[in-house]
Amino acid sequence: MSDKSHDPNQMTGAAMIVRALIDHGVKDIFGYPGGAVLPIYDEIFQQSEVQHILVRHEQGAGHAAEGYARSTGKPGVVLVTSGPGATNMVTPLTDALMDSIPLVCITGQVPTHLIGNDAFQECDTVGITRPCTKHNWLVRDVNDLAKVLHEAFYVATSGRPGPVLVDVPKDVQFATGTYHPPRKSDVHRSYAPRVKGDATQIRKAVALLAHAKRPVIYSGGGVINSGPEATKLLRELVEVTGFPITSTLMGLGAYPASGKNWLGMLGMHGTYEANMTMHDCDVMLCVGARFDDRITGRVDAFSPGSKKIHIDIDPSSINKNIRVDVPIIGDCGNVLGDILQVFKAEAKKPDIKAWWQQIAQWRARNSLFYKKSNDVILPQYAIQRLFELTRGKDTYITTEVGQHQMWAAQFFGFEEPHRWMTSGGLGTMGYGLPAALGVQVAHPDSLVIDIAGDASVQMTMQEMSTAVQYELPIKIFILNNQYMGMVRQWQQLLHGNRLSHSYSEALPDFVKLAEAYGGVGIQAHKPADLDGAIKEMISVKRPVLFDCRVAALENCFPMIPSGKAHNEMLLPEQANDEATATAFAGGKALV
Amino acid sequence: MNQPASAYFIEDRHDPNETHTLAVLVQNEPGVLARVIGLFSGRGYNIESLTVSETESQKHLSRITIVTTGTPMVIEQIKHQLDRMIPVYRVVDMTQTKRSIERELAMVKVRGEGEHRVEALRLADAFRARVIDATTESFVFEITGNTDKINQFIDLMRPLGLVEVSRTGVAAIGRGPEGM
Structure with a gap:
């Protein structure tokens, strides 16, 4: 035997993977075993520092890791096998890329000598996942593995966070090589995200802010990704300037919903006051958001009279959709700190009383109005009750995608960041249930609720089994209207009310389904029963499927119709058939 | 502004297209070219010409020259999207510097x-193309120059019995003493 046998850094590739996870402080990973990852699973079996959560489908592992990452600010880790294991990860990887969520996905691959031979469970994993990761690697030599794993963690979590993937052939997992702990030289020299904003640009920004008559702050998920300091600084900036603030779907919670300067969410289903403020403002400070098409409405009519300041760590986000006047490339927290420092030293709170009076008039339109009923539960009402009854509790909310997601964003008030996990960019139905699993793993004693729709939740329903196995008491609050509500809403508005395949003819009995999985099923039909049922759900310390039967044909308003600008919103009281037809003029005739 | 029923805002963009030559310095590692090309196809950008080769073997650096077209906003996007890729060191817009030389070989x-044969030979001489292969009934010419010059030469050869063309695509370098 050589000396190397006593070197603790000599180990197999499989052992290196587990060792690297430990070195990066990973406590929990989500995965599913298979032929090409068996050596890694063997290593996991023989240690206790990293806990593995066995999901029922790889997509579930990916979304669970996303929920874990979004609720903690730490990277989520996934381990899956080659072939179908890897292809099932494409959706969560894309989801994480769109929403800038740090994920590290380790995939097994067929042995090196079989790559390219159409071997059993082979696929071109790095080829398939190249467009849906921030970066990915195929490791062909066990002596490169440590470096690649460390770089993977660095790339996922630094700069604009995102998903990365490391593909490890089975022979590399078996081979012995030299491990080293993380070190600076593990990272590409070509990768150096810019953190500090340019001082001249920051001065220009402050000059604009200080002289604003009709300002607005528009914040996004980047503030939350930047960390707790950025949230603190954003709140301080609002306080120091007295400016109104709105946020994207991804940015909810960075500024508290109970804060006096809060306008509500902006965009397609944002509040009237938020969108009007954006449209009529003279200075816009965009922090960590990306002028997404759900936010801007018609681009050539987007906030036509304003000077725009845009803080983003990713230069490619700047001037992509909307041309801005003062771009500042850097980390939100860092740049906000600098802006505050200069503002406090050189400027004083601008007088914007008239602007606030204008905003008060827009607020008075009460754009989130809906007609309550004593006979049937309105979905908005259900979320308001859920919000009221969970107030003061340590609550995390995930969602699926559709009308329920928008109502959750409109009616559930978030006071802190990292409490709201939703699929914003990709809009992945089936995200919420597994994401709730991941959140619950990270916060075992907290109340974790997936606000779901009856259609979305069936896409990843199998993960109820995971929840039961690991005693994760997630609450799946299904707003059951028996439709794919958002699809139906668009069909009503744009496709002559022809409800093509948006009705679920044969829904399962969610109560029995919950029981079949070994969880708890609860049902509510009437508004009068709702509070009691929600309280019961909260008190149960097991996974719950809550079947909340809501008004079947309720639609989500206010709304910016397609091709319209922020000041052309359709408000709930106007949303009768005739007004809707006019608002969508140019589209097909409405029946 | 009328538009068809859609969940997306459909807009006409009226900015005129520009042609730019970009020089991209990358780490020469497996998949790097696929990343660059995938970016262009995935985001709907155009590639008019693409040239790639390792330029500094000890540092494992390759240089990719891309000729692309798009509106000024799209060209900006392309540069930023390239620049944020992990193995990309630098992106230089050679067209924007206005101090670059571009050459292509065909x-x-x-x-x-x-008569056709004599005429082809005479034109080749005028264009400083070299004869690198000849038979009693054919020539292969080698010509170097900017894209316009090569296009012009090929157009002239067409009526004289053009059989086929192989082009390298554009390579570009900045004038003066500085590197990129």
């Missing part, structure tokens, strides 16, 4: 007899 096969 091999042009022409088949013909009599």
Whole structure:
């Protein structure tokens, strides 16, 4: 035997993977075993520092890791096998890329000598996942593995966070090589995200802010990704300037919903006051958001009279959709700190009383109005009750995608960041249930609720089994209207009310389904029963499927119709058939 | 502004297209070219010409020269999207610097007899194209120059019996003493 046998850094590739996870402080990973990852699973079996959560489908592992990452600010880790294991990860990887969520996905691959031979469970994993990761690697030599794993963690979590993937052939997992702990030289020299904003640009920004008559702050998920300091600084900036603030779907919670300067969410289903403020403002400070098409409405009519300041760590986000006047490339927290420092030293709170009076008039339109009923539960009402009854509790909310997601964003008030996990960019139905699993793993004693729709939740329903196995008491609050509500809403508005395949003819009995999985099923039909049922759900310390039967044909308003600008919103009281037809003029005739 | 029923805002963009030559310095590692090309196809950008080769073997650096077209906003996007890729060191817009030299090499096969053959040879001489292969009924010319010059030469060869063309695509470098 050589000396190397006593070197603790000599180990197999499989052992290196587990060792690297430990070195990066990973406590929990989500995965599913298979032929090409068996050596890694063997290593996991023989240690206790990293806990593995066995999901029922790889997509579930990916979304669970996303929920874990979004609720903690730490990277989520996934381990899956080659072939179908890897292809099932494409959706969560894309989801994480769109929403800038740090994920590290380790995939097994067929042995090196079989790559390219159409071997059993082979696929071109790095080829398939190249467009849906921030970066990915195929490791062909066990002596490169440590470096690649460390770089993977660095790339996922630094700069604009995102998903990365490391593909490890089975022979590399078996081979012995030299491990080293993380070190600076593990990272590409070509990768150096810019953190500090340019001082001249920051001065220009402050000059604009200080002289604003009709300002607005528009914040996004980047503030939350930047960390707790950025949230603190954003709140301080609002306080120091007295400016109104709105946020994207991804940015909810960075500024508290109970804060006096809060306008509500902006965009397609944002509040009237938020969108009007954006449209009529003279200075816009965009922090960590990306002028997404759900936010801007018609681009050539987007906030036509304003000077725009845009803080983003990713230069490619700047001037992509909307041309801005003062771009500042850097980390939100860092740049906000600098802006505050200069503002406090050189400027004083601008007088914007008239602007606030204008905003008060827009607020008075009460754009989130809906007609309550004593006979049937309105979905908005259900979320308001859920919000009221969970107030003061340590609550995390995930969602699926559709009308329920928008109502959750409109009616559930978030006071802190990292409490709201939703699929914003990709809009992945089936995200919420597994994401709730991941959140619950990270916060075992907290109340974790997936606000779901009856259609979305069936896409990843199998993960109820995971929840039961690991005693994760997630609450799946299904707003059951028996439709794919958002699809139906668009069909009503744009496709002559022809409800093509948006009705679920044969829904399962969610109560029995919950029981079949070994969880708890609860049902509510009437508004009068709702509070009691929600309280019961909260008190149960097991996974719950809550079947909340809501008004079947309720639609989500206010709304910016397609091709319209922020000041052309359709408000709930106007949303009768005739007004809707006019608002969508140019589209097909409405029946 | 009328538009068809859609969940997306459909807008006409009226900015005129520009052609730009970009020089991209990358780490020469497996998949790097696929990343660059995938970016262009995935985001709907155009590639007019693409040239790639390792330029500094000890540092494992490759240089990719891309000729692309798009509106000024799209060209900006392309540069930023390239620059944020992990193995990309630098992106330089050679067109924007206005101080760059662009060259392309083409091999042009022409088949013909009599007057056509003489004419092809005479034009080749005028364009400083070299004969690198010849038979009694054909020539292969090697020509170097900017894209316009090569296009012009090929157009002239067409009636004289043009058989086929192989082009390298554009390579570009900045004038003056500085590197990129």
